[in-house]
Amino acid sequence: MDKKMMISYLKSRGFHLRRTTSDLNLDHLNSVFVAVGFPRRDPEKIKLALENTNSLLWIEHKKTQKPVAFARATGDGVFNAIIWDVVVDPSFQGIGLGKAIMERLVEELLEKGIVNIALYSEPRVLGFYRPLGFVADPDGIRGMVYSRKQRKKK
């Protein structure tokens, strides 16, 4: 589905694609994070993280004005971006909102000329990201995360 069609499809179903944090209620967003199993985070820290985020999209349920889908990307604005916090409210999963928001976010990054787009995926969600163009371990390249063992308290 192309961009215009997707936006009018969402509208016709009572949803509104948003690109800024104005009108985004962070407590409601945090509730969506918690509902899908993310740890509850300090709203002030979420606010700061969103201020430092280059690209952000969310879908508003017009009836309640609440966020029902969200995704964001951080990066250097030129070469690299990493996508974070892809979530859809459990009551609204399975109707295409996750796909819509991811397609728009990737499109926005590509329009900026950013081609190195990465994300972390839980194993059970790999099948969601693959049709959107993401591959695991491309050319054998493996992601690594810093994971220092907890130091014993004295």
Ligand SMILES: CC(C)(COP(=O)(O)OP(=O)(O)OC[C@H]1O[C@@H](n2cnc3c(N)ncnc32)[C@H](O)[C@@H]1OP(=O)(O)O)[C@@H](O)C(=O)NCCC(=O)NCCS
């Ligand atoms: C993963 C998630 C974002 C998907 O959003 P969604 O709105 O439910 O997905 P959509 O309805 O847009 O589905 C798009 C397509 O992906 C498929 N899909 C959705 N979730 C999938 C999964 N976990 N595994 C494989 N395929 C999946 C759908 O069947 C659909 O296929 P189709 O295009 O052939 O019909 C959402 O389920 C979610 O928020 N999950 C909990 C949080 C999470 O795990 N986030 C990712 C962190 S890594």
